[in-house]
Amino acid sequence: MKSIYLGIDISKKTLDICLVDQKSEAFFKIENKIKAIKKLFKQITTLDAEIFIAMENTGLYNYNLYEVLKDYSFNVYVIDPKHIKRSIGLVRGKNDKVDAKRIATFIERNYQDFDCWKPTSEAVQNIKILMSQRRHKVKTRQAIKQQNKELKTVKRTKIISSSMKINLKEIEQINKHIAAIEKLIKEEIANDSVLEKDIERIRTIPGIGSVTAWTLAVKTDGFVRLTNPRKLACFAGVVPFEQQSGTSLKTKPRVSKMADMQLKSVLQMAAMRAVRMDNDLKHFYLRKVEEGKNKMSVLNAVRNKLIHIAMALIKNKSFYENRLVLS
CATH class of the missing domain: 3.30.420.40 (ATPase, nucleotide binding domain)
Known part of the structure; x- marks a missing residue:
């Protein structure tokens, strides 16, 4: 044929x-x-x-x-x-x-x-749309907050005060929109019992909150693609790669700029939260920093570990326990 x-x-x-x-x-x-x-x-x-x-x-x-x-x-x-x-x-x-x-x-x-595309569940499809809408709302809110921050540097006048009040009202309205979108996301997740349980599993990992868990679910089409943690870590841009050619070019391994920036960003926030909490990830971070490792490099290693732990929990149908041995 x-x-x-x-x-x-x-x-x-x-x-x-x-x-x-x-x-x-x-x-x-x-x-x-x-x-x-x-x-x-x-x-x-x-x-x-x-x-x-x-x-x-x-x-x-x-x-x-x-x-x-x-x-x-x-x-x-x-x-x-x-x-x-x-x-x-x-x-x-x-x-x-x-x-x-x-x-x-x-x-x-x-x-x-390449792997063939496979249809996603209706719940995952709807969550993708809602997460996209949420992301736009968050960006808009951040832009308005930046406007107010800049207005504070200008001499306070009646016009400046009025402009700031308008912006604050708009931020308040956007917050309501974001809350409504998040409520819809939770309702969609509740409609898929398997997805709901998987999200519950990875939310037990220190530092991973709702938004990080939702983003992981969306990027993996409900944890059915990119389930290999190494491939997912590469996709998220948290794997360092060596740059070497002959004897004239050799640099320290660095993460690639070819990454999914949405996933990388939420993982960064999750890693920063994780190392502030009392858990194995924090102890790993502190130990590596004491050994003289660069803080950002260690934080990137924490992002990588978050992915590996999350995928292990999904695979083993288990929940996080704060007794993992981290090398």
């Missing part, structure tokens, strides 16, 4: 599609709507071939595709845009049609290196 590769470039309103087989290529442009996607895939199923479909992860714009693809048995891959960009070398110019072809060509050459 022959193979056919589809590269899909996703935008808010449209999907640009490049279909590549052994002899030819074809291009399509359809609306990013479930009805249009169903019509296209119905036609594709008539082809006597094994179908490989690849797309970049663009967040909410992928969701119509996900909704349709869960009803088909295609080989589907969701690729990090940075991976494709770094694989194509030096290029000049781009457009949606070219991007679709690059995605199709990329998956044709590299599909064996």
Whole structure:
């Protein structure tokens, strides 16, 4: 049976599609709507071939595709845009049609290196949307707080005072929105008993609170992907890599900038909380610092350990006990 590769470039309103087989290529442009996607895939199923479909992860714009693809048995891959960009070398110019072809060509050459996409549960899908909304609200709140901080450095006038009061009211409203979103997240988690129990497990780890646990659940699609702690730690950007070439270049191992910054950020906060509490992680941190290790390097090691402990608890269906031996 022959193979056919589809590269899909996703935008808010449209999907640009490049279909590549052994002899030819074809291009399509359809609306990013479930009805249009169903019509296209119905036609594709008539082809006597094994179908490989690849797309970049663009967040909410992928969701119509996900909704349709869960009803088909295609080989589907969701690729990090940075991976494709770094694989194509030096290029000049781009457009949606070219991007679709690059995605199709990329998956044709590299599909064996990736795991197929699998549909996530409805609860995880909803939590992803809610976490995205929460993240935007938190960023907006932080920006308004920064405005007030800057206004305090200016001579206090009636206009300045009024502006600060408006900002404080807006912050209060955003806090209510965030609380409402968090309530919805908890309700969605309660609808999935397995997910609820897994989140409860990792929340027993020192330093890991609700937001960190929710983020881990979202990034692992409900703890069904990236369950290998080493791969998850690499994804989160907490694994140091050596930089060495011949005798002229050799640096200390450093974490890579190619990381999921959302996950890395919440893990940083979790690690900072953990080393302030009386637990094995704090004792590990203090011991390494006393040995002369760099504090940030040790804190990064704590982030790494948080991931390994969390994945161990999920795998073993157990809860954290403050008696782990940490090397």
